[in-house]
Amino acid sequence: MRILRTDEARFAGLPDYPFSAHYLDVEPGLRMHYVDEGPAHAAPVVMLHGEPSWSYLYRHMIPLVAEAGHRVLAPDLIGFGKSDKPADVSNYSYDSHMNWLTHWLETLDLTNVTLVCQNWGSLLGLRLAAEHHRRFSRIIVGNGMLPTGDNRVPVVFRLWKAFASHSPWFPIGRIVQLGTERSLSPAEIAAYEAPFPTPDYKAGARAFPALVPTSPNDPASAANREAWRVLEKWRKPFITCFSSGDPITRGGDRYMQRRIPGAFGQPHITLNGGHFLQEDSPRQFARVILDALKAEMAA
Known part of the structure; x- marks a missing residue:
């Protein structure tokens, strides 16, 4: 497997991104980057991004969220991002x-986690939880879901997958x-482009749409159905914070x-x-997280 690593210089001076870099090998020779802000002893809030x-x-x-003590x-x-990038679309699968x-979660031994997820962050995060x-x-x-391939997908998603x-x-x-x-400002758009200096680096981004289960026999469908069996018994707080303008x-x-x-x-x-x-409602989204954590402390 050919692995690409984006030059750190491409991330220099990004607007509103002053965070120190942290890295963990999730398998030999494959490095995952993560932000880790706030008190190290506090209960973790894990924010999972999606595509692309x-x-x-x-x-x-x-x-x-970090300045509030979390x-x-x-x-x-x-x-994606500062993490390593296998160069072939076939190197990526849901599993x-x-x-x-999972290796990242277990190696850091995170417990009492508040999961915040969107897009593919939900496809992975809901199953992870x-x-x-x-x-x-x-x-x-x-703006996320855990699909099993048992329901029809929107036409707009099929078009996105083909694109x-x-x-x-x-x-x-x-x-x-x-x-x-x-x-978005030109600098913000450039920041989203920063991880991908050439088309070879975009294999992971191109792979994601095809990995979404769209039929009952998809390779990920059985495991996602099993995850739903757990979620159907989930009695810990589960909060939806969707937006008004997402057709998918x-x-x-x-x-x-x-x-x-x-x-x-x-x-x-x-x-x-x-x-x-x-991007559109960051302060309001953060308030939902902080209110949920405050409710736990008051309980």
Whole structure:
């Protein structure tokens, strides 16, 4: 497996991203980057990004949660951000991402975790929480789901999947802008492009759409159904924080609220914004996290 590593110089001076880099080998020769801010002894808040972003997506939320006294960890999934990038689309699978993320979670021995996830961060994070439910205390989902392939996917997703697989031009920054209602600055768009100096580095981003289960016999479907069996008994806090303008995940919040017991009576909210609500409503999203943590302390 040929592994690419983005030059650190490409990340110099990114706007609003002053965080120290932390690294962990998730398998020999394959390095995952993560942000780790706030008191080391505090209960962790894990923020998982999706497609085709990286931990930069959470840059406005990390300081707000860390400054309130919480430990915030935001990994870059393998293939994204400052993490290493296998160069071939075939190097990526749902299970490989799960294995890498599980290794990271267990090596850091994170417990009493508050999971914050969106997009592919939800596809991985919800299953991670189900498979390691003793390590997690609450889940906050924004614009995400855990698909099993048993339900029809929106036409807009099928178009996105085809584009990712076949388009010779895969403009990461512009893709993030299309999913964001506010106008990103040129420097912010460049920051989303920073991990990918050449097309070879984009294999992980291109791979993700094809890994979403879209049929009952998908390779990940059985494991995701098993995760749902755990989530259907989940009584710890489960909060949905979707946005008003996401055509792909719309309605997923109500579906999870009906199906997951821990969602009953929680302060679910719809925020203004597009798919990347971390860009459109970061302070409000951070407030949802802080309120959930404050409720635990008051209980």
